[in-house]
Amino acid sequence: MTEAGPRVRGAPRPVSPWLEPYRAVRAETERRASFLSPEDQQVQSMPDASPTKWHRAHVSWFFEQFLLGPRVPDYETYDERFAFLFNSYYVAAGPRHARFARGLVTRPNAEEVTRYRAHVDAAVEALLRDHPEDPGIGAIMEIGLNHEQQHQELMLTDILHAFAQNPTAPAYDPAFAPPPFEKREGWLALERDIRRFGHEGDGFSFDNEGPAHEALVLDVKVAKSLVTNREWLGFMEDGGYGRAELWLVDGFTTAQNEDWEAPGYWRRGENGWTVMTLGGARPVDLDAPVCHVSHYEADAFARWAGKVLPSEFEWEAAVRSGELEDAFGIVWQWTRSPYTAYPGYRPVAGALGEYNGKFMANQMVLRGSSLATPQGHSRVTYRNFFYPPQRWQFTGLRLADDRG
């Protein structure tokens, strides 16, 4: 092959720098699935969630669709029908199965999805072996692995939601331990200044993290630490869920319609509140950060506290200052910023252009990362986004004071 050129016998053949990352990410997906039976992997507990089996197959289809199909001339698709079953929302990649019906597809079963993954892995590794230094392949590998990591997080949030519907409250992993956390009081003050935001430079980022650009941040204070369950209980005991004046009107309507009286997965038990976790139902730890709150709830809590949520730029500036605690690895943090395009943003051409841009309506930005986010997938410029009523993700908050 031209790009590899003639080699002197015995000279070490170059190894693709993507081989080890590929193996590591793919193995992590399987590790996360290994706690689950075929039945567990089948279930879809709401339209926003997907079966574990579907996640495992979909991230593999992604490599078939965007890497193997275009790059391997004689690639043998594992099963032609999988493109229909396991495309998520890429309109440009062809028709796809209805999202809400993913849980109805019992065949292929989990075992066959394992074979499908092995088929894709073999083909990807062969491609990497044959083209260890192809930058075009590297670009797809990078987004493919980041994409699979996103689904690793969803595997945990979605199975937790499914188990929470089961009256017997099964544990995903009985040995699950929440991340360490210690509450620090105090505020980090930011002074009025034009600052630069968004991703620039060599490392990977999603398209919605750019273009990097300047924005004016006014005088503001950002809380050093996350809001805890103890603080949230104060809001609850002050009647927070029933006081319309604390809520956005859409939020209050949702709270009433859904009978919200506590964060998601909280249940009143005989000995106080319990919460459904990856380790099953457990007593609420008052010193832990509150989790599974929606944007509507976070906003109402902030108003009750006489504060606001930070904007995404205030959050990013605070983290860049190096003094902010608990930014990553515990809970995603709601901001008061609606999810919109950065100035000058345009989606990339083709199906991958559908990755982020088309969701820029009606959602709010979350920053940081959570206990479910895989290693190496956190970034100061990362923009997560969900609808304001959603709360099945690992979502919490920190406060800010925009009155300086």
Added chain:
Amino acid sequence: MTEAGPRVRGAPRPVSPWLEPYRAVRAETERRASFLSPEDQQVQSMPDASPTKWHRAHVSWFFEQFLLGPRVPDYETYDERFAFLFNSYYVAAGPRHARFARGLVTRPNAEEVTRYRAHVDAAVEALLRDHPEDPGIGAIMEIGLNHEQQHQELMLTDILHAFAQNPTAPAYDPAFAPPPFEKREGWLALERDIRRFGHEGDGFSFDNEGPAHEALVLDVKVAKSLVTNREWLGFMEDGGYGRAELWLVDGFTTAQNEDWEAPGYWRRGENGWTVMTLGGARPVDLDAPVCHVSHYEADAFARWAGKVLPSEFEWEAAVRSGELEDAFGIVWQWTRSPYTAYPGYRPVAGALGEYNGKFMANQMVLRGSSLATPQGHSRVTYRNFFYPPQRWQFTGLRLADDRG
């Protein structure tokens, strides 16, 4: 035990007449499940259907609830939580899990349900061994086995519905062969007479089959044979699905909302119509009886043909005459009779009183039995019932002429 009394050594110990039927019915349930993977057994494709796994567990819970609990003083419940998970609708038997959420319960998994069934089987067989001649036990056994047979039919209708949602149209049993059928033309004439209807005598029947009573049947003719796909195609080609004047108004609204243009599970293929069967998607056999039609469709077809559906009494009288073909084992046959109580009917006291009576609203009677009905579960007085828009059961029709 007193009822067994002292026995002379060597005298043969009586064997319960229920032992063999119990084993046979329980084995048939497992045979029907044996074609299915754990994932297949998990899925619930609509609120009216249930997972295979749930059927297998629910019929076992029935024996625990109504036989083992009341009759075995030291009976050890397999798992206390199963009463909540696997009660279907018996309000008097305690709270129960929401029907539409049965597919969300991944634990216990199929394997554990197999253990649960073995636990119940051992206890039931021990009870039968200890009390081989107890008539109270016999009464519960009888209804328990008939109940399990009803669920055997539902196992097939429900998995067929689930597979029909899968774009790859999997086969429940690739070797599935439809029941033999040959169309006979002609009518059976019944003369005006007071006749006796409903169950009486020693054999088993459900409570809704009685009290036996008299009713006047006027001069009527009942078709000897079932309506075929060929005849149905005539209705379709004559614009039947789009002509409001042929339909009940509720039926036409349903047909329009659901985009009906053919019987259930029919799909337009490149080489004509196919239909989803237990053997997967197959070409429509024009000489076979039409199946998966709703009452609304059956009624519209009859009006198009200038005929009516038989009443349930006309059907019963015709079958009792001994000259009616295809009454059993092919498709359930819609009648024009709404499902109501026979004169003098009162539900039995207690939870089993909820079996049939509380459903006597908005449903229509079907008579006969279908290819999915287990052996020994058909009766001339049997009253099946479904809502008029439903068509996922094996339902067809024969015509009648009520103008004599």
Added chain:
Amino acid sequence: MTEAGPRVRGAPRPVSPWLEPYRAVRAETERRASFLSPEDQQVQSMPDASPTKWHRAHVSWFFEQFLLGPRVPDYETYDERFAFLFNSYYVAAGPRHARFARGLVTRPNAEEVTRYRAHVDAAVEALLRDHPEDPGIGAIMEIGLNHEQQHQELMLTDILHAFAQNPTAPAYDPAFAPPPFEKREGWLALERDIRRFGHEGDGFSFDNEGPAHEALVLDVKVAKSLVTNREWLGFMEDGGYGRAELWLVDGFTTAQNEDWEAPGYWRRGENGWTVMTLGGARPVDLDAPVCHVSHYEADAFARWAGKVLPSEFEWEAAVRSGELEDAFGIVWQWTRSPYTAYPGYRPVAGALGEYNGKFMANQMVLRGSSLATPQGHSRVTYRNFFYPPQRWQFTGLRLADDRG
């Protein structure tokens, strides 16, 4: 034509027997509307109800559509667009405005509908004057007037529903007095016999009242009098609305979803129950017949009382016996009979064939008539029908005992 032939001077010109009935019925419609403002006549409080103005126009369109258009060669339609606006459901008579949107049509306004009615009246009276003895005209007149009388009843039920939605509970007629009623205890016994049912002979009837035919009525007792509010309160105080075992399952679901705890239009007041009537909100009269109960409630009450509702034939046989009280003019009486076709029934050809037959699904028969039924519109064979959850009509019940 004979009727147009030469006449001897001075000989009295024959007068159509339909002239006086026509004037009387049309005047009654306007009398019922006269209590209402233009705004009152505009409102549609639910899809099942229609605005007063619409009723007034629709019954006039009926004469245009079925009488004037076909019979008056040079008839000038008042406004071509009214056929679209004021056709109710006659598919064969052309497209029509969506039922639920009738309340949105503010133009023509009430005043213009008055002019429309005058236009139609003039044309009809001219037709009757010109053809005083034409039997074809008489047949349409008869059904047109009966049709208008049906809408006269609906004008009252619909405006009562609208006023009940108004927090100020306005009175249709502050001087409204309920019909006189006195409770009689006791039962009328019918003996097993083949009897003849349905309409026959010269008088008018709707098509669903025939063909007259025989049916067997078994031994049964029918209550001489209607169920009262006092008796209904006994059911309520015994927990009737919350006890699943008393209800059909569809009924209990409805009762729970709709938060039923008393008959329709009952409200808890500071001094006990009040009920919304045509005279505004008034205290519940315990000695009056219960009204505004659905079929589901009537059925549950009967089960609570250890009785059943009479079948429509039992009701008809009891009334024909001449000993039954309160059959007409107070409340329609739910029967246990689903609304189906009589043996041999076929709808008449053409648009008028849509009058009754296409509604023969999912509804229950009511017999008798109510306080809102106009004079001369009651008949022993009359079959009214509504869906089992509906209760905005003037509907009550009497009991029967089907155990002889």
Added chain:
Amino acid sequence: MTEAGPRVRGAPRPVSPWLEPYRAVRAETERRASFLSPEDQQVQSMPDASPTKWHRAHVSWFFEQFLLGPRVPDYETYDERFAFLFNSYYVAAGPRHARFARGLVTRPNAEEVTRYRAHVDAAVEALLRDHPEDPGIGAIMEIGLNHEQQHQELMLTDILHAFAQNPTAPAYDPAFAPPPFEKREGWLALERDIRRFGHEGDGFSFDNEGPAHEALVLDVKVAKSLVTNREWLGFMEDGGYGRAELWLVDGFTTAQNEDWEAPGYWRRGENGWTVMTLGGARPVDLDAPVCHVSHYEADAFARWAGKVLPSEFEWEAAVRSGELEDAFGIVWQWTRSPYTAYPGYRPVAGALGEYNGKFMANQMVLRGSSLATPQGHSRVTYRNFFYPPQRWQFTGLRLADDRG
């Protein structure tokens, strides 16, 4: 009280500066209603719209609730029940009638609302006469009149929606003439700069227009003129409504569900497109600005054109530059800015604090004003807001280029 102190005979009594504005605004409300019959004023064609009669009464209740009640010790409320009927959404002002049911309240009728308005007018004018210089009264007057002006706009948008549901397409005002407009090509360039936004100074503004604050605007160009129907037709003819890649995913879902294929109120006629206007259905004027487009449509159009919508600050900066055409009096202009609080914003205490702040979720900012906006109600800092799918307002767009 000083203002009521003794006066020298003959000295001119001071006249409240609010008297003439009050009379003018109140008269404008009645002028707008004068085109409508009592029936027209009754109708509510969707939950987001309100009846004309309700608008007329609600703005009067506002003066009763916030001015007369608190300020006139012996004020006689016109009717105690009106507070419940005519409160819109002020939770702190007590319970209120369900929004979607406003069209069901036929009593009070339009005539009585006229009397109600006269009663309020007399009391307000007496208060102004007695306290001509009271600044507290002035503050409530100011917001009360601005509030009434907002409802004047809604009176037109809501009745247009109602008339558009009427198959006969009635005209609100047959003499209606659209505002003059001439398309100017070209762009106004703004240079990167920190600028000041929001209301400051003496004039009236709503709370959501402040606090005034600085923000950085990057290099951008804003179109001098509005998008026209001709340009929109280009989008339509290029398949714009069916091309998923041009749309936000929520927008495309809405467009498909609602069968959008053109702007609101457009209908295909025999001679091309017509559009429902305040003057009835008229041919679409290709040279006029497009109107009745939702944010989703405006956003898709901009993407199709390779441009974006301006942010609300870009719009404000462009208008402040003095070179921007068509900013006011034609159509509200969608921006790409979600409706959120300005930094440091807190709602005022009490019921009036519910005016704007609680709606700051899921809506988009519109700037400018429309043909329906009353004289004197436009401002460069004015922030209108609606949900992205809504299009019954007079809403259009201009483009921007954020790539400098």
